[in-house]
Amino acid sequence: xxxxxxxxxxxxxxxxxxxxxxxxxxxxxxxxxxxxxxxxxxxxxxxxxxxxxxxxxxxxxxxxxxxxxxxxxxxxxxxxxxxxxxxxxxxxxxxxxxxxxxxxxxxxxxxxxxxxxxxxxxxxxxxxxxxxxxxxxxxxxxxxxxxxxxxxxxxxxxxxxxxxxxxxxxxxxxxxxx
Numbered sequence: 001x002x003x004x005x006x007x008x009x010x011x012x013x014x015x016x017x018x019x020x021x022x023x024x025x026x027x028x029x030x031x032x033x034x035x036x037x038x039x040x041x042x043x044x045x046x047x048x049x050x051x052x053x054x055x056x057x058x059x060x061x062x063x064x065x066x067x068x069x070x071x072x073x074x075x076x077x078x079x080x081x082x083x084x085x086x087x088x089x090x091x092x093x094x095x096x097x098x099x100x101x102x103x104x105x106x107x108x109x110x111x112x113x114x115x116x117x118x119x120x121x122x123x124x125x126x127x128x129x130x131x132x133x134x135x136x137x138x139x140x141x142x143x144x145x146x147x148x149x150x151x152x153x154x155x156x157x158x159x160x161x162x163x164x165x166x167x168x169x170x171x172x173x174x175x176x177x178x
Contacts, residue, residue: 014067015076017087021114024043026132026133026156027155032057114170118155130146
């Protein structure tokens with residue numbers, strides 16, 4: 001049995017996210033979580049299954065197994081050092097029940113916690129938001145020089161059908177979805 005309290009409080013770099021989660025950002029960039037620096041693939045150019053089992057995810061998982069800190073995860077380390085609760089700690093707590101399986105299997109068949117942003121279509125222009133997350137911000141973002149996009153709508157997949165076809169295979173094993 002995994003001691004989830006010890007896993008959560010450990011000062012280690014280890015994070016469960018690259019085994020359980022795949023984030024598809026608005027525009028198609030993929031990564032193990034929404035806070036990581038950089039992308040691991042593009043959902044508009046490769047299948048989610050290909051990205052999930054690809055070299056970027058595999059190398060990152062290997063680094064986590066070696067308990068090596070990475071600059072890509074700066075935000076979690078910074079939050080923890082300031083005494084806060086990081087996403088790394090949340091993943092480690094919420095998916096502690098998968099740790100033994102993960103250590104025995106280099107890659108789970110598919111993410112159990114996909115985080116998929118299909119587009120920036122939104123009819124709000126909340127102050128804390130911006131154009132990449134809300135199409136309603138487009139006019140102001142153009143006026144302020146914050147975007148060089150030519151259209152308000154940014155999609156993660158080329159079509160609704162492509163998005164459905166990418167996500168449908170994940171639905172059999174999903175535990176949570178965002």
